[in-house]
Amino acid sequence: MKIENPTPIKWQFSQRAEQLQSSVIREILKVTMRPDIISFAGGLPSPATFPVEHMKTAFDKVLSDQGKVALQYGPTDGYAPLREWIAQSLSIDGVTISPDQVLMVSGSQQALDLLGKVLVEDGSKVLVETPSYLGALQAFSVYRPEFVSVPTDENGLLPETVEGIADGACLLYSLPNFHNPTGRTMSLERREALVETCARLGLPLIEDDPYGALSYAGEPLPKMLTMNPNGVIYLGSFSKVLTPGIRLGYVVAPAILIRKLEQAKQASDLHTSQLTQMVVYEAIKDGFLSQHIPSIRTLYANQCKVMLDALEEFFPVGVKWNQPAGGMFIWVTLPKHIDGMQLLDEAIAQNVAFVPGAPFYANEPETNTLRLSFVTVPPEKIRHGVQVLAGLIKNKLR
Amino acid sequence: MKIENPTPIKWQFSQRAEQLQSSVIREILKVTMRPDIISFAGGLPSPATFPVEHMKTAFDKVLSDQGKVALQYGPTDGYAPLREWIAQSLSIDGVTISPDQVLMVSGSQQALDLLGKVLVEDGSKVLVETPSYLGALQAFSVYRPEFVSVPTDENGLLPETVEGIADGACLLYSLPNFHNPTGRTMSLERREALVETCARLGLPLIEDDPYGALSYAGEPLPKMLTMNPNGVIYLGSFSKVLTPGIRLGYVVAPAILIRKLEQAKQASDLHTSQLTQMVVYEAIKDGFLSQHIPSIRTLYANQCKVMLDALEEFFPVGVKWNQPAGGMFIWVTLPKHIDGMQLLDEAIAQNVAFVPGAPFYANEPETNTLRLSFVTVPPEKIRHGVQVLAGLIKNKLR
Numbered sequence: 060m061k062i063e064n065p066t067p068i069k070w071q072f073s074q075r076a077e078q079l080q081s082s083v084i085r086e087i088l089k090v091t092m093r094p095d096i097i098s099f100a101g102g103l104p105s106p107a108t109f110p111v112e113h114m115k116t117a118f119d120k121v122l123s124d125q126g127k128v129a130l131q132y133g134p135t136d137g138y139a140p141l142r143e144w145i146a147q148s149l150s151i152d153g154v155t156i157s158p159d160q161v162l163m164v165s166g167s168q169q170a171l172d173l174l175g176k177v178l179v180e181d182g183s184k185v186l187v188e189t190p191s192y193l194g195a196l197q198a199f200s201v202y203r204p205e206f207v208s209v210p211t212d213e214n215g216l217l218p219e220t221v222e223g224i225a226d227g228a229c230l231l232y233s234l235p236n237f238h239n240p241t242g243r244t245m246s247l248e249r250r251e252a253l254v255e256t257c258a259r260l261g262l263p264l265i266e267d268d269p270y271g272a273l274s275y276a277g278e279p280l281p282k283m284l285t286m287n288p289n290g291v292i293y294l295g296s297f298s299k300v301l302t303p304g305i306r307l308g309y310v311v312a313p314a315i316l317i318r319k320l321e322q323a324k325q326a327s328d329l330h331t332s333q334l335t336q337m338v339v340y341e342a343i344k345d346g347f348l349s350q351h352i353p354s355i356r357t358l359y360a361n362q363c364k365v366m367l368d369a370l371e372e373f374f375p376v377g378v379k380w381n382q383p384a385g386g387m388f389i390w391v392t393l394p395k396h397i398d399g400m401q402l403l404d405e406a407i408a409q410n411v412a413f414v415p416g417a418p419f420y421a422n423e424p425e426t427n428t429l430r431l432s433f434v435t436v437p438p439e440k441i442r443h444g445v446q447v448l449a450g451l452i453k454n455k456l457r
Numbered sequence: 458m459k460i461e462n463p464t465p466i467k468w469q470f471s472q473r474a475e476q477l478q479s480s481v482i483r484e485i486l487k488v489t490m491r492p493d494i495i496s497f498a499g500g501l502p503s504p505a506t507f508p509v510e511h512m513k514t515a516f517d518k519v520l521s522d523q524g525k526v527a528l529q530y531g532p533t534d535g536y537a538p539l540r541e542w543i544a545q546s547l548s549i550d551g552v553t554i555s556p557d558q559v560l561m562v563s564g565s566q567q568a569l570d571l572l573g574k575v576l577v578e579d580g581s582k583v584l585v586e587t588p589s590y591l592g593a594l595q596a597f598s599v600y601r602p603e604f605v606s607v608p609t610d611e612n613g614l615l616p617e618t619v620e621g622i623a624d625g626a627c628l629l630y631s632l633p634n635f636h637n638p639t640g641r642t643m644s645l646e647r648r649e650a651l652v653e654t655c656a657r658l659g660l661p662l663i664e665d666d667p668y669g670a671l672s673y674a675g676e677p678l679p680k681m682l683t684m685n686p687n688g689v690i691y692l693g694s695f696s697k698v699l700t701p702g703i704r705l706g707y708v709v710a711p712a713i714l715i716r717k718l719e720q721a722k723q724a725s726d727l728h729t730s731q732l733t734q735m736v737v738y739e740a741i742k743d744g745f746l747s748q749h750i751p752s753i754r755t756l757y758a759n760q761c762k763v764m765l766d767a768l769e770e771f772f773p774v775g776v777k778w779n780q781p782a783g784g785m786f787i788w789v790t791l792p793k794h795i796d797g798m799q800l801l802d803e804a805i806a807q808n809v810a811f812v813p814g815a816p817f818y819a820n821e822p823e824t825n826t827l828r829l830s831f832v833t834v835p836p837e838k839i840r841h842g843v844q845v846l847a848g849l850i851k852n853k854l855r
Contacts, residue, residue: 061551062685065656070714071627073600076575079720085533103530111524118516126509130700132501135483153459165563165704169726176599177474197724201574202471229469258463287460302528304731306563316468322477326595328567332730333702 078200083418084193087403091412097444099413099431102239102387106435108355109302110347117342118334125337133333135325136317137163137309141340145295145309152285159314160288162321165331167269167296167308171198173323174230174292177316178263179204184228188216190419190428192239192267195232204229206421213381215245218252222260230263230292236279237270237386240419240430244384247280254286261290263316269296269308272352274385275360289313297339299387300352305335359387359434362441366433369442373449375456380431387434390416393427397455400426402448411447476598481816482591485801489810495842497811497829500637500785504833506753507700508745515740516732523735531731533723534715535561535707539738543693543707550683557712558686560719563729565667565694565706569596571721572628572690575714576661577602582626586614588817588826590637590665593630602627604819611779613643616650620658628661628690634677635668635784638817638828642782645678652684659688661714667694667706670750672783673758687711695737697785698750703733757785757832760839764831767840771847773854778829785832788814791825795853798824800846809845 084102091098121129136142142161149156164170171194179185179202187196189208196206207224209216215235225231233253235245245253257264266283284293296308310320324330363383370380370389379392393399399415406412416428433441482500489496519527534540540559547554562568569592577583577600585594587606594604605622607614613633623629631651633643643651655662664681682691694706708718722728761781768778768787777790791797797813804810814826831839 061683062653062656062688065653065685065688066659068659068661068688068711070661070711070717072575072717073578073627075600076717076721079575079717079724081720082723085723106525106529109525109528111520111528114528115517115520115524118520119513122509122513122516126513127504127507128702130507130509130512130702131504132696132701165726165730168724172725177470177477180471194724194727201721201724229471255460255463258460261464261466263466263468285459287463290460290463290466298530303530304526304528305733306726306728306730313466313468319468319470319474319477322479323474323599325480325483326477326566326592326599327570327725328563328704329592330704332563332704332733335703335730335733 075201075203078203082193082197084414087412087414090407095410097411097436097440099433099436099444101432101435103435104299104303104387105358108358110351113342113347114302114338117338121334121337121341129334129337131333133330135330136321137161137331138333138336138340141336144340144344145311149284149293149311152281154285154288156288156311160311160317162310162317162324163331163336164308164310164324165328166298166306167267167294168194168198170294170308170310171195173320173327174265175199175202176323177319178229180229186221186225186228186231187421188233190240190416191232191421192234193419195267196421208420208422213243215243215249216253218249218256221253221256225260225262228262230265231257232265232267234267235283236268237273237383237388239270240388240414240416241390242381242383242386242388243390244280250280250283251286254283254291258287258290263292264290265292265294267294269299270386272300273356273359273387275356275363276384284311292316300348300355301339301342305339307331307335307339362433362436362438363389365438365441366431366445369445373446375449375453377456378452387432389431389433391429391431393429393452394456395427397452398426399429402451405451406448409447409451411444413448473599473601476601480591480595482812485810485812488805493808495809495834495838497831497834497842499830499833501833502697502701502785503756506756508749511740511745512700512736515736519732519735519739527732527735529731531728533728534719535559535729536731536734536738539734542738542742543709547682547691547709550679552683552686554686554709558709558715560708560715560722561729561734562706562708562722563726564696564704565665565692566592566596568692568706568708569593571718571725572663573597573600574721575717576627578627584619584623584626584629585819586631588638588814589630589819590632591817593665594819606818606820611641613641613647614651616647616654619651619654623658623660626660628663629655630663630665632665633681634666635671635781635786637668638786638812638814639788640779640781640784640786641788642678648678648681649684652681652689656685656688661690662688663690663692665692667697668784670698671754671757671785673754673761674782682709690714698746698753699737699740703737705729705733705737760831760834760836761787763836763839764829764843767843771844773847773851775854776850785830787829787831789827789829791827791850792854793825795850796824797827800849803849804846807845807849809842811846
């Protein structure tokens with residue numbers, strides 16, 4: 060029996076749902092899926108780096124040897140051998156991380172959601188970098204905080220500004236290595252000062268580190284986690300060093316917080332795929348990442364150099380950008396009167412795309428900024444795309 | 458540099474996080490993982506039903522043919538061919554479901570979380586069956602509703618009671634087929650009356666249907682979705698018909714709600730594993746489920762009969778239970794003075810476990826109830842476990 064002419068439902072969304080909007084980036088990505096577009100818009104790693112054969116072997120092995128376990132429900136905190144592997148890999152610089160400080164999640168984005176759920180009270184302050192990762196702003200915004208923008212410069216956020224704005228804050232969110240969107244690296248001095256300040260204020264400090272392994276040259280700077288494991292919440296991910304499509308990340312934090320996050324995860328999705336966790340453990344347990352990651356670094360470093368050279372060659376005087384030491388992004392600052400969103404419309408008309416900087420700001424946006432990603436575009440297209448953008452910018456300088 | 462003697466953080470959890478506690482069931486499951494325990498506590502499907510070889514072939518095929526796509530980030534709403542397959546499979550009884558009414562999620566539990574996020578306002582009423590699925594109570598409780606228990610009997614909830622308690626409610630949550638925890642089936646008349654009442658009141662009606670395919674005999678009753686696709690939110694899952702460890706489910710609802718849920722999902726975890734979705738599509742697209750599901754039904758029907766026979770043989774007069782027409786659970790009602798939680802302690806001491814009924818009640822619990830699952834226990838152990846429970850119950854009747 061079908062109900063005849065039912066009263067149409069007037070869908071009423073919660074106040075927190077009213078905060079939600081589709082990410083500008085995801086909307087841009089839909090446009091830029093067109094094969095004729097040169098897209099610097101993606102935040103996607105290069106599929107050339109995905110170890111498909113290696114993953115296939117690992118899936119085959121786990122399903123052959125432990126198929127029934129891998130396909131069954133699993134524990135909420137995650138697959139124990141993988142949690143142990145992570146704890147061990149982070150037990151460095153004199154710090155010991157225990158497996159009960161590790162929670163497996165379905166990508167770092169879920170860690171951000173769970174942290175918002177557990178730590179953010181309606182109306183409480185969340186401190187974020189200026190600009191900050193859009194996905195974090197989205198995840199936290201559902202829990203209706205007051206975002207407070209912490210000033211930054213080319214060496215990351217300015218720790219000395221934190222104390223004056225931290226009163227009543229529930230957390231500070233930072234992304235110190237090869238920042239998204241700016242590509243910047245927080246200096247060692249800043250890290251130490253930030254950890255010290257947050258520890259003194261009793262302010263939970265999130266260290267989001269999806270790109271940390273992607274240093275182009277030399278050792279990455281010490282993790283803030285190792286400076287104060289009792290006060291830092293570290294987020295790691297397999298998306299940029301293995302593959303993102305499997306959705307696997309982790310949170311490392313004091314056990315008391317992990318237990319609360321585990322309860323929140325149980326209510327959110329019970330647990331992360333047992334099969335995926337077992338396969339990733341199988342894929343990495345014998346040292347695969349230490350052979351694999353250098354090949355990603357080399358690829359990205361080369362493509363970054365191609366883009367930097369093209370920017371140098373084609374972009375007019377008055378446009379500024381940074382020289383990333385790793386990661387996937389370059390941040391461009393245009394003369395003040397040029398609006399990135401408007402430039403995007405013109406660029407798309409010429410089959411080039413990027414992400415305007417404005418959506419990355421929690422409060423007043425600097426609209427004359429752009430994020431460029433170079434990792435999925437072949438060198439000759441990087442040069443051509445930059446040349447097109449340069450032409451459009453020059454037109455606006457006349 | 459490690460910070461010396463930092464101020465220990467006094468972790469302050471949000472009010473919504475204070476609602477969270479670890480599920481009684483998951484705590485019991487930890488005890489019952491001991492191999493010497495006969496556990497009727499699980500909500501886990503039988504691993505004997507997992508098509509390991511078939512899944513292995515599907516993983517191999519997807520990774521061989523489309524590895525780079527499968528391992529890359531994917532769209533938030535899900536893998537299009539799988540969404541189309543689901544839409545088509547639900548376009549029955551004269552109803553057409555379009556793929557844009559389908560959102561893929563990481564198991565039904567995530568659908569419950571997203572629905573809570575998007576529809577539940579602090580303090581607004583959520584109507585649930587008496588008793589109800591514990592995972593739904595957990596998922597919604599984070600969003601701090603007032604739970605209102607809708608009376609039920611052996612044929613499911615009583616639709617005529619809804620209108621009197623629905624004022625200001627944001628949703629009604631139901632599980633009409635082979636209910637968890639009661640194993641009951643909502644009658645056709647009740648379904649029609651409930652859909653009609655909710656449509657008249659403009660009250661969103663959730664039809665959670667993880668067990669619907671597991672009917673022991675005959676066709677399942679019509680889905681409420683087909684009675685009013687504009688007012689019913691249907692939740693489906695691959696956990697009970699394929700495997701749960703991969704975490705894959707879906708929501709079917711009017712497109713306006715799906716778009717809002719999609720935004721919430723994007724903020725929660727970006728998207729569900731692209732690889733998993735492609736593999737499940739590969740595994741089911743040529744009709745695999747229509748061969749596979751009957752074998753699950755037969756296994757569960759047989760084990761259900763073993764337990765029913767044992768209950769009949771061993772349980773004393775004064776104990777009541779139902780005869781499920783499908784699914785994984787039997788609901789036992791003891792004489793009023795026997796407390797299920799206390800009985801559990803005694804049962805565990807004799808290496809038998811089950812889930813007490815109390816945690817399934819949103820409001821006043823009936824403490825003299827138990828949920829028994831028979832699907833993962835071999836027949837001879839079912840008989841022995843029931844005999845042990847019967848002895849403990851008889852002791853309390855003396």
